[in-house]
Amino acid sequence: MKTLIWFRQDLRLADNLAVCEAFAFARQQLTTKPDSIAQVEALYIVSPKQWQSHDVAPIQIDFIERHVNILAQGLASLGVKLNVVTLPWFDDVMDWMPGFIVDNQFEQIFASQEPEFNERKRDQQLLDIGLPITFVAQDCIINAGEVNNLSGQMYKVFTPFSKKWREIAASKMIAPLSVPAPIGAALPIPATIEFDATKRSSKLWRAGEGEAKRILDQFCLNKIQEYQLERDFPALDNTSKLSPYLAIGVISAKQCLAAALNYYPEGLVDDTSPAKTWINELAWREFYRHLLVAFPRLSKGKSFNEKGDYVVWRNEKTEFAAWCEGRTGFPIVDAAMRQLNQTGWMHNRLRMVVASFLTKHLLIDWRWGERYFRQQLIDGDLAANNGGWQWSAGTGCDAQPYFRVFNPMNQSSKFDPDASFIKKYVPELKNLPLKAIHQPTYIERFDDSRQDTMGLFTEKLVENSSVYPSPIVEHSSARKRAIEVLSSLKR
Numbered sequence: 307m308k309t310l311i312w313f314r315q316d317l318r319l320a321d322n323l324a325v326c327e328a329f330a331f332a333r334q335q336l337t338t339k340p341d342s343i344a345q346v347e348a349l350y351i352v353s354p355k356q357w358q359s360h361d362v363a364p365i366q367i368d369f370i371e372r373h374v375n376i377l378a379q380g381l382a383s384l385g386v387k388l389n390v391v392t393l394p395w396f397d398d399v400m401d402w403m404p405g406f407i408v409d410n411q412f413e414q415i416f417a418s419q420e421p422e423f424n425e426r427k428r429d430q431q432l433l434d435i436g437l438p439i440t441f442v443a444q445d446c447i448i449n450a451g452e453v454n455n456l457s458g459q460m461y462k463v464f465t466p467f468s469k470k471w472r473e474i475a476a477s478k479m480i481a482p483l484s485v486p487a488p489i490g491a492a493l494p495i496p497a498t499i500e501f502d503a504t505k506r507s508s509k510l511w512r513a514g515e516g517e518a519k520r521i522l523d524q525f526c527l528n529k530i531q532e533y534q535l536e537r538d539f540p541a542l543d544n545t546s547k548l549s550p551y552l553a554i555g556v557i558s559a560k561q562c563l564a565a566a567l568n569y570y571p572e573g574l575v576d577d578t579s580p581a582k583t584w585i586n587e588l589a590w591r592e593f594y595r596h597l598l599v600a601f602p603r604l605s606k607g608k609s610f611n612e613k614g615d616y617v618v619w620r621n622e623k624t625e626f627a628a629w630c631e632g633r634t635g636f637p638i639v640d641a642a643m644r645q646l647n648q649t650g651w652m653h654n655r656l657r658m659v660v661a662s663f664l665t666k667h668l669l670i671d672w673r674w675g676e677r678y679f680r681q682q683l684i685d686g687d688l689a690a691n692n693g694g695w696q697w698s699a700g701t702g703c704d705a706q707p708y709f710r711v712f713n714p715m716n717q718s719s720k721f722d723p724d725a726s727f728i729k730k731y732v733p734e735l736k737n738l739p740l741k742a743i744h745q746p747t748y749i750e751r752f753d754d755s756r757q758d759t760m761g762l763f764t765e766k767l768v769e770n771s772s773v774y775p776s777p778i779v780e781h782s783s784a785r786k787r788a789i790e791v792l793s794s795l796k797r
């Protein structure tokens with residue numbers, strides 16, 4: 307009889323409870339059936355159609371593929387064969403899995419729980435038909451459903467959630483699990499696995515558990531203490547950039563917390579600890595994951611504040627295209643969108659700026675932005691992405707109030723004061739004076755019959771730069787319009 311580990315968004319060997327439980331189960335079998343051989347195999351399912359319907363970015367699929375290859379090698383060295391199968395949709399697993407289990411005589415399967423609705427539904431269906439699967443909870447440091455208010459409910463405000471979350475975390479041993487000892491002789495190096503899915507190269511990002519661990523250690527050693535002061539400045543590159551690895555589980559949140567506490571043991575209990583702000587980001591990650599489990603409608607494109615589903619968005623397609631392509635005429639917005647398009651990643655401050663700009667200045671439905679992000683991001687993650695978008699649009703749980711509209715000009719001068727980030731991604735502006743970069747001039751656009759105004763418009767464009775557009779909206783009037791429309795979100 308054999309044991310199976312089903313890998314999903316936990317593409318790692320270290321601190322992987324499903325791996326440890328599977329190995330322990332297999333070894334336990336040996337004590338009850340001494341004549342048998344402990345055998346563990348692993349499984350990864352490629353789901354191209356489901357991924358497409360979830361808008362998983364081709365760059366993230368490539369990153370996953372690279373990690374599945376690395377995992378196959380790591381597993382082989384432990385004596386475990388990785389089976390990779392393609393089943394286009396999650397639902398296909400229902401038909402395929404029972405036969406796979408019988409044919410291979412798997413006695414028990416171990417897999418990690420996932421917080422998203424479709425994933426949970428699939429797993430429940432597999433349990434309902436009686437498959438011997440143990441789903442272990444390990445995608446959070448504190449499991450969803452365990453950080454509750456006095457009435458036993460999920461918090462709807464982040465600050466008390468994070469306080470309780472820190473208390474619970476401080477009462478636990480934050481000790482990541484080691485990779486278990488091999489279960490059998492090492493297997494030959496596996497053949498390269500290639501997914502039959504749309505991919506885009508993720509080579510800008512180094513792959514591997516070892517690499518993620520190295521980034522984490524370097525960050526805790528060199529950057530975490532300045533994080534609170536420097537995290538909002540995109541040009542400083544002072545955040546961990548661990549999100550691509552966390553999103554697909556190459557590293558666990560517990561490993562992140564343990565590393566921070568290794569350098570700053572007081573990180574969970576002392577508000578003045580240099581690690582406190584970064585640890586708080588791990589709490590944000592968990593807040594949004596817990597919300598996804600507590601409120602399944604969040605996985606289905608619904609606003610947390612139900613009034614959000616009745617907002618009359620403008621949804622102007624040409625403005626959306628300008629936003630996606632980084633040609634809104636607001637240099638900070640455009641630089642951010644170009645960073646996303648070129649690298650598959652965007653700095654957190656800029657995610658807030660561009661999301662506010664799309665939903666408030668342009669009054670475009672947050673779901674359009676959420677979807678575009680997901681299609682581009684290497685760290686695409688339903689919980690964090692949905693949480694971030696709904697926070698920005700004002701429709702979310704503990705969201706930015708509808709009347710608070712980021713001023714892109716102020717955000718630009720405050721967080722990219724020497725415009726070095728902007729100049730990197732919008733090089734056509736590099737010779738302009740700083741003031742012109744931070745305060746682009748809006749020129750009212752009229753239709754073609756107003757040749758004189760269009761003439762002025764063209765002239766200004768030439769003055770600013772030969773190719774860079776003038777802002778597509780005027781800040782003050784866009785702000786006023788947003789507040790009027792979004793006041794319908796008032797509770």
Ligand SMILES: Cc1cc2nc3c(=O)[nH]c(=O)nc-3n(C[C@H](O)[C@H](O)[C@H](O)COP(=O)(O)OP(=O)(O)OC[C@H]3O[C@@H](n4cnc5c(N)ncnc54)[C@H](O)[C@@H]3O)c2cc1C
Binds near residue numbers: 653687695
């Ligand atoms: C509109 C919008 C969309 C977003 N979409 C995603 C997404 O799809 N995937 C994603 O991982 N993050 C998303 N975020 C959150 C955040 O921007 C990224 O996690 C962060 O920029 C990743 O960079 P880092 O790894 O250097 O983070 P660090 O600052 O080093 O933080 C460490 C880790 O904490 C977590 N984290 C940090 N900030 C947040 C946050 N605000 N919400 C949830 N988790 C957080 C991430 O896992 C991150 O890797 C989004 C934020 C906004 C405003």
